[in-house]
Amino acid sequence: MAFKNILIVDDHVEIIQLMTDFLEVENYNIFSAEDAEEAECLLRQVKIDCIILDIMMPGIDGFTFCKKIRKESEVPILFLSAHQTDADKIRGLTLGADDYIVKTASPSEIVARVKAVERRIAVHPQRSIGTQRILSIDQLELNLDTRSVKAAHQEVDLTSIEFNLLHYFMENEGIVLTYEQIIEKIWDDDVTGFHSVRVHVANLREKLASFTSLPEIKTIRSVGYQLHKKARG
Incomplete structure (x- = not known):
């Protein structure tokens, strides 16, 4: 499955804009939200193929929001955070995130990681069709x-x-x-x-x-x- 719609959830508008610029060049449709509540509304309205999620946000933090999403969906989630400790990375992956990226990463590296998750999903789709194996x-x-x-x-x-x-x-x-x-x-x-x-x-x-x-x-x-x-x- 190729990604079409990507949701960026971050309370820093400049980060959203930077990521949007780089991802749109790769022909992704970008949706954005500045907090979990706004993101949740978008998820009900649009079929999102991948979420880039900040951790430290006003209101519901990224970890809590990820946990909530995972109760209902296996949509790929990539954490994008200023936190670089192993404890934060472990917690993010334990909650079901597909990747954890620090904000010091270049936009091109972030795009590469999105594409890496996209390739994995294409190789291992959510469902198979045919006689049960x-x-x-x-x-x-x-x-x-x-x-x-x-x-x-x-x-x-x-x-x-x-x-x-x-x-x-x-x-x-x-x-x-x-x-x-x-x-x-x-x-x-x-x-x-x-x-x-x-x-x-x-x-x-x-x-x-x-x-x-x-x-x-x-x-x-x-x-x-x-x-x-x-x-x-």
Whole structure:
């Protein structure tokens, strides 16, 4: 799916204008809002394909707004913030953001990151069409057509990235997948770092942790990850 409409949410008008100038050159339609309330109104009126979201805004902050969006939609979200700490980046990714960009990044880099997310969505669309295809390992079941996951017959709510990661791991059960391979397969860009992969894998593990008899995502130190069945005792 190619992006058409991008929503920029930021209380700094000059940042909105700068980003608009760069993104319009790439033939995106740009919508803007200066706070979460205004953005929410736009989301009800226009089909938005991607959101660039500031964190520190008057009223509802970006983290809270992201959490609210994720209850209803998997629309790609890229945080754009002056905060550069790992804690903020981890929190943003944990809430389901697709990327976290600091405001010191050049507009051209931000455009590149938007395009990177766009390519990933094109490779891993939200829905598939056709006869249902299901991957199953032990009590973990992944439906490729409905993009749904069941663990011990219970639905598990995953973000788009978490689903794609689990799909890749299950397709390659028992094989060690390097960070580089995972980034190339899931993100298909040269801007995503190992840290982002670790955060998303940690989120995926947490959502599956309460279920027993599921395959494990094992960390291979300094290399990547391996999915394998739990040893039966």
